[in-house]
């Protein structure tokens with residue numbers, strides 16, 4: 148329990164540091180149009196985006212009316228419920244064990260925290276008793292391969308990698324090795340890329356196809372790692388990668404830093420893909436499961 152408090156505090160401090168100002172709106176406020184207007188600005192500042200902001204305010208007005216709220220602190224509590232209810236569909240655990248191995252492909256733009264998240268995820272799975280095989284399908288950057296080797300070493304897990312090799316071939320070999328060695332999970336790290344780099348997006352599709360060739364039911368999960376700091380752009384990334392790959396889950400990183408966090412509301416409203424994990428630090432243990440209610444509380448300060 149103390150550990151959970153630790154991450155919640157980090158998230159809260161991180162989200163608060165940005166001073167999105169949502170909580171300030173309620174200080175000494177009356178329930179009137181000004182309040183809703185200020186709330187609208189504060190939500191937009193927190194990266195919730197136009198559509199989700201509109202939805203949240205409509206939903207909030209309904210609650211305020213039904214509950215006959217008379218002071219601003221009640222409205223704040225109702226907003227926390229509104230946000231938590233919007234985010235709740237994103238709460239979903241990553242389930243493994245149904246397949247041997249469960250093949251998890253991981254994608255993202257450069258710098259999103261993909262490699263770090265794979266390291267954290269490896270530790271998380273290993274802590275749960277799962278055997279993990281890493282596939283270093285980021286064959287472009289020697290540094291990425293090396294970083295993954297370090298993570299593999301720290302987690303004492305096996306890794307399939309091939310300097311300068313073809314990412315699809317590495318993935319294919321890794322899935323086959325995972326099957327042959329009876330691994331619980333094969334984690335496929337792919338090179339960072341932008342959705343606008345169409346040839347690289349095609350390459351991701353190819354990796355997915357080849358993984359399916361190695362194991363007819365794979366990949367079982369396709370995760371996108373997004374940087375919580377990228378605001379509305381994160382939503383654009385989610386949409387683009389989802390259209391290319393068919394995402395099953397998200398990892399949202401850097402929520403301990405200067406992220407505003409509201410983008411999760413936009414994602415919930417416009418492309419509700421489960422948030423399996425959030426990143427709240429640079430260390431291996433700084434990975435947490437997503438909790439809508441706690442997140443909403445942290446967001447509102």
Ligand code: GDP
Nearest residue numbers: 257258259260261262263400401426427428429
């Ligand atoms: P990649 O290019 O997507 O593989 O990104 P990396 O995994 O190399 O991470 C980029 C930077 O972000 C590194 O400095 C990481 O330490 C940092 N980072 C990753 N996740 C988190 C997080 O949850 N919190 C913080 N504060 N930093 C993170």
